Amino acid sequence: MSDVEAMDRARLTRLLLVIAIVYVAGFYFIGSAVKPGYSQLSNFVSEYNATGTPWATPLTYAGFLATSVLLSAFLVSATPLARVSGISRLGFWLLWSVPASYAFAVIAPCDAGCPVEGSLSQDLHNGLAIILYLGVGVSIALVSFASGFTPFKLRRAFMLLTGIAFPVVFALMVQPDLAPWRGLLQRLLDVALAMSLVLFSQTLVVRVRQPARVWADNSFKLNCFRSMRRA
Secondary structure (H helix, E strand, O other): OOHHHHHHHHHHHHHHHHHHHHHHHHHHHHHHHHOOOOOOOOOOHHHHHOOOOOOHHHHHHHHHHHHHHHHHHHHHHHOOOEOOOOHHHHHHHHOOHHHHHHHHHHHOOOOOOOOOOOOHHHHHHHHHHHHHHHHHHHHHHHHOOOHHHOOOHHHHHHHHHHHHHHHHHHHHHOOHHHHHHHHHHHHHHHHHHHHHHHHHHHHHEOOOOOOHHHHHHHHHHHHHHHHHHHO
16 A cells, blocks of 8 residues: 555545544434433433334434444544554454444344343343443453554553443443433443544554655765765
């Protein structure tokens, strides 16, 4: 891949991420506006398309499916540019848990109220939620160990803490005593995830090499310096 192609792809990758984040924010606000009785503070995101509830079908495809497609496009574009290796490469591949977390709401929507026990779809929904939330947390934590974060200790610390927070906050969300705030807890995780993806995009999406003419200029200056020293 040439420098120009890499630069264009890096720009496309970041643009796709921005579009995905803005789209998700719009989806959440529009969904809560059209969904009768929906509260951002107490309702899970997956309750947007709960089985048998108003607007479930439009929010399934225009919301969850579209979001999954946008996030998948971002990861596909980022794949050849991401500066990851070893354990951070595993973390990068586990980032596919993010679009999968939206796709599973299309495949297995929850029942109204998103109960702990319910229909077969609800049971499958709960099982996938546990796996994917854990996957997202592990992925963010492992990506933070990429060597590109070495000069950026605060970025690394934020991503590592976000990764740790995912399973912890997930466990809190399902506690009956915190039911009035489970929506807020989930939104806080969403914000932390979005910030982590931005940090990943800005830090680990490879920057283009210096153009050939710059290397030539530097080489010319170095040769001149050496000639002056000999003289």
